[in-house]
Amino acid sequence: MSPLLINLSILFAQPTGIATYAANLFPYLKPLNPNLLISPVASNHFPLASDFHSYPVPANLSPAQGTKGHFRRLLWTQFQLPRLYHTLNASLLFSPIPEAPLSSNCRYVVMVHDLIPLRFPKRNSPLTPYFRYYIPQILTQAQHILCNSTATARDITDFYPIPATKITPIPLAYDTNHFRPLCAPLRYPLRPSAFPKNPNEATHNPYFLYIGRHDPYKNLHRLINAFATLPNCSDYELWIAGSSDKRYTPKLQSQAQQLGLSHQVKFLDYVPYNQLPILLNNAIALIFPSLWEGFGLPVLEAMACGTPVITSNLSALPEVAGDAAILVNPYNTSELAAAMHTIATDTQLRSRLSTLGLQRARQFSWAKTGQKTVEVLQNYL
Template sequence: MDSQTANTLHQAPRTVFFDVSTLNPDKVTGIGVYMNQLWQHLKDHPKVKFIPVIKLSRLKNRKKLEAYLGRKIQPLWPWTGIATKNAVYHGPDFKISMGSSIPKVVTIHDMVVFEKSYNTSAFYNKGIDDLTAVLKSDLSAVIVNSEFTKQEVLKYFPELASKTYVTYLGCDRSYPLPEKIASLSTEKYILFLGTLEKRKNVTAVLEAFKILCQKGTDHKLVLAGTWGFGDDEIKAAIAKFPFPEKLVHLSYVPNTQIEELFKKATAFVFPSLYEGFGIPVLEAMSLGCPVVTSNEGVLKEVTGEAALHASPHSPQEIAEKLEQLIHSEELRSKMIKLGKEHSRRFTWKTCAEETLKVYQKI
């Protein structure tokens, strides 16, 4: 640990109330990965006591969460923390559950609720109201996962400019021993991993892959993910796809299979239209899978020169980039090397240390 980090940790608060109310031990994805990784890297800090807390409406989940986290969880009463000196409360999942006067930090992972085309009307209206209430509350700091998301927050809440801090996420989580996926044991395939929803641009992936099929590709397309908003359009595109034998849908993929999926894929395609960070592209890189992704928004920011970029609005461009990786082993090897080097910059240890610095600043 360098002297600057040691000095920062020395000045950190003595107590952090870390809200785990929405963590689901049975399905740790997305924000759950973030919460779990922060907890694992901070729970045994020598100078700061991290106390997991849970709001009263989630108390029925407490025993399962305690078994998962390996620590007793404290109910979040209205008076929690009032008498605790040098304490901070952190809501890591968009929400603030504490109303007391201690400093409060919230993590905003994206501002997609402000994008009407990616939400139901009910969720759009409620999401804006809920997130606005959080960001207009008495906050000491807002943590975001990228410069892109910081600008999205400030577009709607410019008054938070001096309180908003970027802490990039990590992609270096460990996986259990991989399980074999029988249906893909000898197949060549291109992989998409993520919720099958409108903003992930799955229909463009299907259009791009159709172009490859028309050229006689020997690859399949694996769509790994559960259904999400706008799935009617995606299901319709799959139903009329002219090469159905080339499509494989794996639904939810457990951690025991993710590593094998990435390592055996020829390429990972992720031309999402809107992300707050984009952990899957970095995980793919770290596991030696070259990436084709969007040339705009946060995905350009987090992948730099270590991925091939295409317009998410052009299936033709996406197909061309995939075709390059399929037919050029030299390019594929180059992108695998660049991807592994680039992904090493994004660690959960660094994310935890940067989070501690935010606590210290407030």
């Protein structure tokens, strides 16, 4: 058996950021001949997993099962995973999230994506004690810590007593075969009201696009307010792609209705992965005004499509965008609205940002991410 285990218990059929990272990274770890811990259900959606030694784990541990799935995974990690580790004679566990067995003689390296629950704590949220008490124990006992940006590395040392020498930032990447400029026949109008039905059934106004969750720190309430103040606002639409959340989405929909924008602000819900490049290629710009991000995959994926980007000047987002996007203060609604108006009306600016974005995106690749990850893991095997 391989001395390295990779814990892929978080993979499921509709991956978001963390699962996307794990799924795209593990093929590049093959030189280490690892043994994957992955559910049979997830294996069906990630055919490359068949190229590895795999050990089946329960299918009800992923984020797809919500809070119950997280709780079951934590219990499995503490009580079942150590048995697998020792049974398989492993010498190192790699986890793409900061979860690992405690007090079980398991050596591990973990990946930290962000500490947003500490920056924006929610009352009665189980994530608050999770990040305040569980995560610091994991990071203290880890052989080494990976993270996705220097911003996240700074957060780790700011929030926890962890030395910077124990942390290696490794940027994320994107699928170069998937996120790219599309030729004219594929750049067709979409149907936001019934996505993803036949896109040729209806046309639409030019649209701004947001991709991501609806949590308050994503700053969508300011985005909607900024959109409402655009000159000739009725000439545009704002499309919000991302899974609906009963805690937040109804408030955002009510806000759009009160502003008289119900027919212009479109909530698309979860968009299938194969439709994202079409959605991005057809947009005026990706608007990503998050108050904090550990990395910001949608920004990179938009630039890879040649789509202009407006994003925040905070956290890791300037690391991703460089000089290839318009950076704004996400707390300033007027500044965000001005950037949207400028990018909608200045064709030369859009063209320049498209070119710069494509150049910037080429600096990121999963091969680079994988190679750097292999180098770190080899130091502890």
